[in-house]
Amino acid sequence: MNEPKRKRGVKASREKLEKAMLAKGIESQIQLARLISQDEGLHRPPKELISKVFREQSVSHTNLARVAKALGVESHTLYMNSQSTPINATPLASNFKPRSVDSLAELKQRSRPILAIMVVSLLVILLFGLFQEGQEEEQLTSSTYRLYGYDPKLKNVGLYMAEEFSVLSLIFEEIRKKLSASPLLNFSQTKSLSMSNNSVKEYFDHTQSSLLFRIEVMQGKRYSIILLYAQTEQVNYPVAFQLVRSSLLANNQQVNNLIAEQFSKQLHKASQYGEINELVNVDALNYLLSGFDLLFDHTDNAAILSAQSRFQNAISLDSKLVEAYAGLCIGLSYESYMNNAAVSFEQAYKYCELAKELDPENEFAELAFAIYYINKADTDAAENTLLHNQGSPISAADEFSLKAQITFQRFQDGQEVNEVDIIESALKSIKGASELWRSYNVLGQYYLSKGETNKSLLILEQGAEESKHPVLLGNVGSLQLCQGNLASAEATYRQLIAQKPEHYIGYEMLGSVYYYQREYEPALDYRKQALEKLPKTNIHQLWGVIGLIYAKLNELEVGKPYLLKAIQLIDQDESMQIAALSDLISREYYEFVMSGSATEHLDQDLINRAFKDINSLQLSSIMHLSELMKASSRLEESRIAKQTAASICPIYNRA
Structure with a gap:
């Protein structure tokens, strides 16, 4: 079987490069390298690439395209042309004189040695050229260096x-x-x-x-x-x-x-x-590093998409870069969760598989699969993935964070868990890497669910200071709101909006501040601004609350599409078996409001189950449960439900 042809690079003409630089107003090679790093969000300029291109050495088509983009030209306009120098020769026809047959035969005899020498010389030149090109392209074509x-x-x-x-x-x-x-x-x-x-x-x-x-x-x-x-x-x-x-x-x-x-x-x-x-490939690593930094704020849709682009660029430069495939899997998993996109989950799984195939023992390949399963709410598969991990110290802090998330998710779902595991896993994670904001968030939410509001606030404030993550700062404001300190909550949310104007949380929760002040118009305005930041979100509360505010304004017909969207999102989660009991109660309440507060179709079995497991419900869902019981003339149980929520968050006394 014939050997497959090795991938060949391309060479750029230094003269054409310098002309393009002059036209673009770029004064030096380092300035060009910095321009590429700024355009691509790299942490260091690709100096080696620029040096190689200007030495007229072979580079990949992808790398030359990066240089061309920075220069504002098409790649092909920079190609080295082997015949770019014109040959100043007199046309043969102008000196041609006809010969006799005998003289032609004589010429043929005399030309044979000359032709032989020319052929040998040409072969030597070609072989030398191939040798030179082979050395220049060693990094592109050789299996050893x-x-x-x-x-x-x-x-x-x-x-x-x-x-x-x-x-x-x-x-x-x-x-x-x-x-x-x-x-x-x-x-x-x-x-x-x-x-x-x-x-x-x-x-x-x-x-x-x-x-x-x-x-x-x-x-x-x-x-x-x-x-x-x-x-x-x-x-x-x-x-x-x-x-x-x-x-x-x-x-x-x-x-x-x-x-x-x-x-x-x-x-x-x-x-x-x-x-x-x-x-x-150092350039590929530049993209990889930038991508993982962007994934830190994975509640920002734009950051997630930008991270995915970085990982794709890394793979285009190094098709065996395991961590880039793992990063793509993580990014697509976050995108799928936030935007309720099943297709993205399928793509995420494929990239996780590719990462594992390339290196089954890679820490980031293991973490990617665990994060994928957590975002699909498959806590069993996530746990099994972590159990099979090798326990590398590089990924240990992340693993403890994921274990805390898994146990807390089961706790929220009403499953019997060892609650100490939530605390211990979260604390071990924070000790290993203090920027792991999800560990602070799990710990804060757990203490809040147990009614330890002050302890929860302390944890979240510490996490916001350590990690600088917008979700934690938003949750600090939420606890201030929870305690009824509306002025502090408003100041926190405005600080968050100033720091992260592209993030939805500040707008969402500032809307809540106005809601509890019974200023429904500005509450509606800020809630809509939050939704504009996440137009494809599958967070049903973002849609449902807008519908409920319209109902408060006696504009139920305007609010119905928002309530319907929230119901559809919960239906989808239920079909995938990832809807929690809190979600089902909220859906029941949305349907109740949409019906004009009709009680004949209320699911009393669901209401009874929720009341029995009331401590596993989210606080907003407990308030929905209270309203449903009140409508069902179960006034004492309604009072107990509301008091349960208000004992944790006094702000619910204003509802």
Whole structure:
């Protein structure tokens, strides 16, 4: 069977690049690199790509398209043209003189040696050109990458780290220990952790090392990527990486040891064989890092979509990047949950599967599947996924957060759980990574459900300060509202809107402040603004409350479409077996209001079941239950239900 053709790159003309830069008003290559990083939301400019393009070396079509986009031109206008230089030759026809048959035959005889020489010369030129192109395209076409300038027999290797990456000091020290202890290596270590790029040549000379390993870090807002490079005086290859929460680098020795262990294996392999099997695509990692940072605020639809775009870009540059597939699975799961999109759930599952196929033991592939199942409200599958995880310290804090969410979801569904597990899992998660806002949220909501309002408020305030997440700040306002402190709640929500004008929560809850002040017109206005931020949301309360406010304004007909939408969303959840008892009671109340408060079709069995499990209901659903019982002339039970809600949140006394 014939070998498949290797993927070829393309070359750009330096002259055309410089003309395009001049037309765009770009003065330098670094300015062009920064323009690309700004346009693509990268954490560092793609300097290596720009350098390679301007050296007229082969790059992928995707990478050249990125450069062309920044220059405002089409990719093909930058292609190097092998015949761009015109040949100034006189046309043959102008000097042509007819020959006799004999002279033509004589010419043919004399031309044979010349033709042979020309053919041989042409073959040499072609072979040389192919060799040159092969070297230029080595990263695109080769399955192994030689460490030119390093002799594996000598095994004289060194290790260094630039001083600006001091956050990696613990990892550096662990790698240094492992290399020093290896009897297989002639290891030269740095006396200092500081080594600037300008002194690399001096370090080669001073230590007589011919192969250097260095570690760097790409730092985002919430995540970091640790990079390992193998460097000789001729080549500089990125050979390994690890995505990790930034907070874990500073205070988690287990994480540092694990990364050092993984990198040390790569170092020994490269030192032994003098070659690398696979390189890391740094540009793809730029997209990956940006995508995971955007996923932090996964209650913002625009951020979720932007994160998905980053992951797609990463995959286009590196089709084996497991973490990018995992990120896509997570992003699509969040989008599906928020927008009630079954199609996105199907796509999410496919990307989770791809991540697992590429690397079954990858921490992020495991987490992605667990998050996928939680968003589908399949707590059993989510729990089983976590049980099969390897327990990596890199993902431990996230796993504890997910365990807390699973147990709390079961608690809300009225299932019998060990409530201590909610508290312990959430606290372990927060201790591991203080920015895990969902852990604070679960803990705060749990204490609120137990009537410990002050404790809940304290937890949520701490979480809002640590994580800076809008949901937690919104929930701080909700507890202020819950306690009847309307002025403080309003100030908190206005602060949230100022910080996150694109987020729905501030508008939604400011509407609630006006609602309890019985100012229904502004309440309606802010609630509608919240809905505009999430036009495809499957959060039934966002739709239902607007319908209920219209009913308060005696405009039920205007409010019916909103109530109907809320009912349809709960119906869909019920068909997927993910509707909680609280949702079913709210649906019963929406239908009751839509009917003009007719009581003959009320489901008394559902009402009885909800009253029996009243402590598992959301507070708003308890108030709906109270209204349904009042309409059914079950006045004492209605009073008990309302008092249950008001004992936790005194604001319900105003309802």
